Amino acid sequence: MQFPTRIDVDNEGYILNKTSLDKIDSEYQELLTQVVEILKKCAGTKLHSIYIYGSVGRGEAVLGTSDIDLSVILTSPFSLQEKVRLAEKTEIFISDNPIVPKVDYDIGITADVIKENSQYFWGFWLRHVCTCIYGEDLSLGFPKMKPNFHICKALNQDLIDTLISYRKEILEKEVDNYKLLSILKRIVRGVYCTVAERDESWSTNIQENLLILKHYFPNEEYFKKIECVFLQQKLPTLDEMLNYIDYFIVWFNESIKSKL
Structure with missing residues (x-):
């Protein structure tokens, strides 16, 4: 994969709509x-x-x-x-x-x-x-x-509140395997969005998102762990999921602040 990937943008860099x-x-x-x-x-x-x-x-x-x-x-x-x-x-x-x-x-x-x-x-x-x-x-x-941080900020304006809500559901044992996967996808898409402008891309594919994240954050172990979840189709435990949520609440908050 070459970087920037320019995935799902046209020749002029505008985001493609993949629905029709x-x-x-x-x-x-x-x-x-x-x-x-x-x-x-x-x-x-x-x-x-x-x-x-x-x-x-x-x-x-x-x-x-x-x-x-x-x-x-x-x-x-x-x-x-x-x-x-x-x-x-x-x-x-x-x-x-x-x-x-x-x-x-x-x-x-x-x-x-x-x-x-x-x-x-x-x-x-x-x-x-x-x-x-x-x-x-x-x-x-x-x-x-075109991909830009204003879109990322707008789409993720409720991400931290959503993660806090997910945390509460996990603690109250109100999640199933389907919901756990949805939480991980929400985290990955939210974080990928922060580098989409830099990558000049707008990928909707989780595997592509993770490959892009590993490139721009090569020392970030959590992205590697989440990739293993999807590759091995082995869901994390509830305690592991809580760790992911706590980590990315801080990660995302700091990322947004650094670009304001």
Whole structure:
């Protein structure tokens, strides 16, 4: 691998969007139609637009393993009753379709998406990570972007709070193997994001992320340990996971401060 890798950017250095309608496997197209109908019924006139991201949108989904990941933009927030109704209908959908273990909804409000300082969060997210599958495509209002630290800071603004929340779940024994892997992936993606500008890349592949991190942090033992987890498919113990979380809370906090 040559460095900088320039993975997943075009010839001019702009980040490629690896999702598209054409890449969605036929098995998921009908499932997405059902989920869109659920959202239309639960959100009503509040529903502005829906966007697919993640492995389904990239055409990399594995039946029975991959979640359906959606960003949902509303004109106003859900009421408690609407949230409950969406959760109930989604649970029924998953029960009827066991090839989908989970449906994740990232909820946004149109006023937040289009406000002036949202470019590096919602603008980047919709333009470079998602594909619109319903409604008015707000991504068209944002420019193409190159890897930069502003995107990293925006996407990881809740990373430390998320890791603290994960720590609490582990201590309360409320995690399974699937969740442990998700935590490790969140750590890897969050840390890779801090070197994406330097590497002139925007990789969504965990193995690529780890190779890049090992290059830029050759003396960082934790990256080597996490790579072994994925290569050997042997999950860390809960105590080891707590060590990872504690370490990277400090690591990420110091990395952000050093670039401010």
